[in-house]
């Protein structure tokens with residue numbers, strides 16, 4: 001009897017500013033059929049961000065309700081805001097046998113590991129610490145306090161690499177996107 005192929009949940013995590021969302025955006029341009037979970041967040045939209053596209057932007061009260069109703073697969077507080085993965089859409093797609101990708105922070109990745117041990121955890125590492133600092137500082141959309149907080153978090157997050165199944169070093173967006181697709185068995 002053929003072994004049952006389980007649909008795979010892949011979690012992409014890594015320090016803030018390492019380029020996770022750029023990699024994911026490139027991957028989706030090349031393979032628009034790859035579904036990426038849209039998280040809920042209490043963070044305010046950045047210029048150009050649209051509700052329901054990059055995130056579902058919700059109030060603190062709405063986020064409390066999502067937690068209370070068990071609607072989040074995982075959630076975490078990051079740099080003063082809360083972020084969470086809506087459970088329903090993820091489970092529906094896995095049930096249909098479709099690959100699912102989450103782009104979440106380290107705390108969220110750990111929670112997914114606990115609740116779904118079969119998930120594949122991918123760590124996106126910067127080419128160097130200096131490069132990460134450059135990227136975090138260069139985005140130009142955050143206040144110095146936010147950047148400082150994010151650097152502190154990033155140091156802790158870099159040390160977590162060993163908890164992950166695979167590390168991809170973000171030297172080139174195209175290469176990393178290709179490697180990620182291969183890990184998801186899309187190509």
Ligand code: 5GP
Nearest residue numbers: 016039075076078083084085103104105108
């Ligand atoms: P940003 O505010 O830059 O969009 O995201 C900040 C951090 O939150 C990033 O590391 C991002 O991966 C993470 N994040 C986004 N959505 C989620 C989520 O649903 N759950 C968790 N745990 N982290 C998330």
